Amino acid sequence: MSYDNTCKYLAETYPADFARWLLASETTDIEVLKTELTLEPIRADSVTFLQIANQILHLEFQTTPKSTPPLDFRMLDYYTRLKRQYWCEIKQVLIFLQPTSSEIVLKTQYVDTNTTHRYQTMRLWEEDPIPLLANPALLPLATLARTESPTDLLTQVAAAVDMIEETDERQNISACVQVLAGLRFEKNLITQLFSEEIMQESVIYQDILQKGLKQGEERGKKQEALELILRQLTRRFGAIEPETQQQIRTLSITQLEELAEALLDFTSPSDLVNYLANISPLPKVTGDR
Known part of the structure; x- marks a missing residue:
């Protein structure tokens, strides 16, 4: 998740x-x-x-x-x-x-x-949990706020979620609360305070799940492309410098596909270095997962 x-x-x-x-x-x-x-x-x-x-x-x-x-x-x-x-x-x-x-x-x-x-x-x-507890949109973040009694804080969050009148909003906020609460609390405590069925019915839960699956597929495709290109380059030019390898690892899937075509015309490792210098002036940002 x-x-x-x-x-x-x-x-x-x-x-x-x-x-x-x-x-x-x-x-x-x-x-x-x-x-x-x-x-x-x-x-x-x-x-x-x-x-x-x-x-x-x-x-x-x-x-x-x-x-x-x-x-x-x-x-x-x-x-x-x-x-x-x-x-x-x-x-x-x-x-x-x-x-x-x-x-x-x-x-x-x-x-x-x-x-x-x-x-x-x-x-x-x-962070002080009080402003977060007072706003339904911020309730999921409240589960991670400052407290001397985390269990009491999660109980307060659960009570605040139950007070949300609109059903869809209550389901979606509940799903978000349960996801973020997983960074701090054991699953058993979360399921005691929140209905897992409500979470699974939530639109946001399904959306997050689908995005997670899609990101996993994309990471898998990129890894396959990366491994193939590194094998091709090693076979043609021998060991690739670590700095050059790191540059290649920062490329997007599209850039890797373009590199796979371009390397067919490379005659020396310097061609690869020059190519990377031209297409990758800035490293590609990757977030944590």
Whole structure:
């Protein structure tokens, strides 16, 4: 089950609630933007872009600090692409869902030789659960908030879910709660407080399930293409440099397919290096799973 897809669903279904929570904005004139940006396309399922008046709220949900390229660079990369495309004020919030000892979750900026880029970092396990409990759209996130008694907190969330009057919304929020609660609680406790049948009837549950299956299929196809190309290159030119291999691993399925055709014309390893330099000026972003 994809925790990222669950958060993405919540942010895109209830954008005004997330804007109110993170920006203290009461506007309802919000547009959910596509997640694919120009230049070398990047796309991550944990990313949500909300356009609010002349401002963009960029939300990035993460269950783990591990990322290629690193998360701080990704935030800079997204910022420059968003700025180029929409040319407006941008607020970025990197939300970590699961406690970790990694120092990455404490970082709020990317620093390079001539560049410093700042963004906001939120660690849900340190957040006050009260504002989250007060809003049905944020109830799933409340399961991961700060508490001295996690079981009592989950019980409060369950009670709040039961109070949602509209049936479809109650089912969908319940499904999201159960998915995210799985990051913190044992399955037995979750099933005691929530009906598994309600979850399975939820539209969002089915949507998340299908997206998860599709992503698995895509990862499988990419892995097969990657292994085939690396075998072909090794057979033609011998051992491939680790840096070159890493560049190839960052390519999308479409780029791998194009490389498979192009390598038929390569006569030396330098042809491969030059080809990669021309098609891959920026690494492809991959989110955690």
